[in-house]
């Protein structure tokens with residue numbers, strides 16, 4: 001057991017979870033770790049790894065076994081995500097966005113939609129993600145402008161989505177639209193479609209980013225895209241925002257798990273480096289200034305894990321956990337940012353070098369503060385819950 005990556009978890013895994021984690025760990029060591037630096041710096045999509053992820057069943061990780069998925073609970077899924085993020089955070093995006101789309105169908109789809117899409121999502125034969133954000137609207141989703149107009153048995157969609165993970169390599173997306181732009185309140189005019197690429201629905205360009213390399217982020221363009229009314233999620237208009245927001249607790253637990261993975265990788269590499277790098281006749285791990293950093297990094301990592309798995313267990317018990325998931329997401333992502341910066345300091349000049357992975361952690365970590373609701377919004381959610389749960 002690695003004391004850094006497994007602090008807190010040792011007694012926690014059931015037999016099934018332990019087996020899955022074991023296969024994922026072996027795959028990461030054998031097929032992922034040796035190739036990460038090359039793919040990261042070439043910003044190259046990891047096609048081979050995606051094939052291996054299909055074989056491992058990861059594209060069906062949280063999909064119900066009735067539809068061919070693994071049916072993992074939130075706690076085990078978070079453990080899988082943490083492990084993968086410890087090795088290469090980008091891979092978690094390829095599966096996570098896809099599984100959020102699958103969760104929308106699983107939670108709100110009609111029986112026909114579930115049997116049509118979920119088995120293909122579970123095998124990874126049909127992959128994609130979630131299309132919410134637009135050039136003018138991210139946090140304020142009710143301000144989106146993409147419009148779906150009814151036309152006989154079809155709808156016609158026009159508009160642009162941006163920052164969509166898997167936008168180029170993915171073929172199917174859960175797309176949030178306005179079916180009634182004049183509705184009040186605004187969310188009553190919002191609907192979600194499960195849309196496969198085709199005439200009128202294309203990815204326009206790959207967006208350049210400082211991190212999260214390998215995974216494609218793209219703009220999606222809908223230009224007179226005709227889609228059957230059978231693809232309206234749940235078969236009724238007006239439930240789109242609910243579908244988009246319904247997965248947020250789980251989504252935030254997953255972002256928190258990614259934060260734990262990055263924070264853990266930064267600590268692991270820092271301890272190893274500090275034990276071998278010598279200055280003034282001894283390993284830098286023997287200098288108190290470095291020990292203070294390691295002590296703080298390990299404590300914040302442990303706190304992040306406690307928050308993350310506390311929220312995951314509450315989710316698995318079926319309890320409301322928006323405050324807990326928000327705390328976990330907020331704290332673990334900030335810890336990932338802090339630990340990656342401290343790792344850079346501990347590595348000195350080598351931390352700034354592209355030959356070490358530290359600079360990658362430093363580029364990847366801030367995304368966790370933005371995605372699935374920014375950390376500004378998380379703190380507001382936490383405060384609102386505090387107030388709501390404390391009636392005067």
Ligand SMILES: Cc1cc2nc3c(=O)[nH]c(=O)nc-3n(C[C@H](O)[C@H](O)[C@H](O)COP(=O)(O)OP(=O)(O)OC[C@H]3O[C@@H](n4cnc5c(N)ncnc54)[C@H](O)[C@@H]3O)c2cc1C
Nearest residue numbers: 097130131132133137138139140163164165371372374376
């Ligand atoms: C690499 C990457 C991948 C992404 N993948 C996807 C994806 O797959 N699908 C998808 O739909 N989107 C995706 N996004 C978009 C992401 O979800 C948004 O960037 C995020 O929701 C923030 O929206 P915004 O960028 O429009 O910022 P804005 O909403 O414009 O916010 C700007 C700033 O204002 C703050 N702010 C906003 N409203 C308030 C308020 N009421 N009170 C206080 N502060 C506020 C925010 O916290 C932030 O600091 C991705 C983004 C990136 C960078």
